[in-house]
Amino acid sequence: MDQKLNITYIRLDGYVELDKYRFVYFVIMFTAYILIICSNSTIVCLIVIHKNLHEPMYIFIAALLMNSLLLTTALYPKILFDVLSEKQIISYLACLFQWFTTYSLAGSEFLLLAAMSYDRYVSICKPLQYPTIMSKINICILLVVTWILPAGQLGMSVALNANIKLCSFTLKGIFCNNSIYKCQCVSSGALSIYGVFMLANIALLPLLFILFTYTRILLISYRSCKTVRNKAAQTCLPHLLVLINFSCFVTYDVVVVRLESDFPKTARLIMTLQVILYHPLFNPVIYGLKMKEISKHLKKLLFQVKSH
Template sequence: MDVHYNITYIILGGHVQLSKYRCIYFSITFLLFILIICSNTIVLYVIYVHESLHKPMYIFVAALLMNALFGSMTIYPKLLVDLLSATQTISLPACRLQSFLIYLYAGCEFTLLSAMAFDRYVSICRPLQYHSLVRPQIVKLFLVLAICLPTCKLGIGMIYSAHLGLCKFVLMRITCDNYSLVKAGCGDSSVINAYGFFVMVFSVMPHLVFILFSYTRIFIICLRSSRDFRRGALNTCLPHLVILMNFTIIILFEVIQTRIPSGIPHIVRLIVSLLYVMIPPLFNPLMYGFKMQEISQRLVRALPEKIKTHN
């Protein structure tokens, strides 16, 4: 719909009984947002202030947590405003931007998880070559690629889809996504849908294949090593594997419920569409804060010091 200054606005019509449960929705969403910010920031602070944690593995952990904050900031502020508003609208440019940033968050997540798998593979399978293969320059390159690769792949599709006019102005979602915008567009969208599927496959599959290869090699090495070595490898690899499986399953569910028509109830679709900015941003700092010994020890030491300071 065209309103003042010829700006197109879209209605986000995916909310369920918002007028009845507005306060409950807002309270839960606000609490989640605060927990995400606090948990990720605490672990980031611990990594930042301790020089012994300024190593590639922990730098990648910090980047993963920062990406979780980035993804949350893309969703939660707008969602909180909508929960308190009489109408849930968003301008078309802002909707396209939110969609791009959400996809960028997911793309960065897989790239960073792949970089972490490389770090663990070299550390366990080629320990003598670790400092030559995982140099600071290589770490910086991985971090740059984690942003640049998804940006380039997604940017092409976003630019092309921006030329499609809109024939529908109501999205049955509470956040924007490019696939829904393309479905609401006018004209033939087969090319952009094909490109979107191509980007989705090649943004996920190469990373999953590489991670599977890396952990297969790590598993073989562990079988040939001592019990203490296996325990140490497990302590550093388990959080990464759990987070990878968690994020992959959530993204898979989101893709299935978005792209494949089915009789899934709307409330289930709504919950699934938010899982990737609810579970990973909360789950990741807990896994790394409590399962990685070097971080958890510093967290335990830091908390009493803060309490004493305040007392």
């Protein structure tokens, strides 16, 4: 703690042999950051530029990829700075802000995936009502809710945690996640209950809704003609792959806090790097390759780049 400025600092103790592998860490993280920005931005730009991609499904994909860009930007600059620094520290308030940004955007991702599953459900199960239900106004409302709802709930949690006394000033991670609770002197029962409420509200309920909608799509597709089944497979499979991938990482993040003392440091670092490296690159690859219209425009773009 800096007594003069009355600022509490947290030490990030998640790196393994940083002094020895500092350059390797930096090259990997910087390369990944550039790839994430380029791949996600390219598909977002394609969706914005081409009018035939101005449909609800592609708008939600663009929002999901923008969400990945925001999440990456909340983490990578600080990580790159830490890798080059002698001390890996962050002020407690900055740590809470990073925690807020990370989990707010993670919650938005679940809600965006839920909105995408609803869009596919209406498209396949209620095609005649699709233009009315998925109107521009309704899409705007869904997008606003997906970003405002998690931010509002987590903002309340940050306000409640800001003045809690800390007894530990070392965080076993490379960025601020749920492990911050381990630094608090006393575990608040009210905050724990509120945390469970938030988890249910912005993760579990959207997940159950997604499973319900895809179950309905599966049942209706099974009873329908081959064309409907092909449409369902082409548009729903990428969403399901992204959902499974993201759910696995969120489950890891929740579980590792409970098993923190028994979880090897190297294994924890490898898993954390997979979360922040793999997932933001997974989304644009899946949507770029699996979504027919996006893939077509992407191939045209690559052909134009090669020809020049």
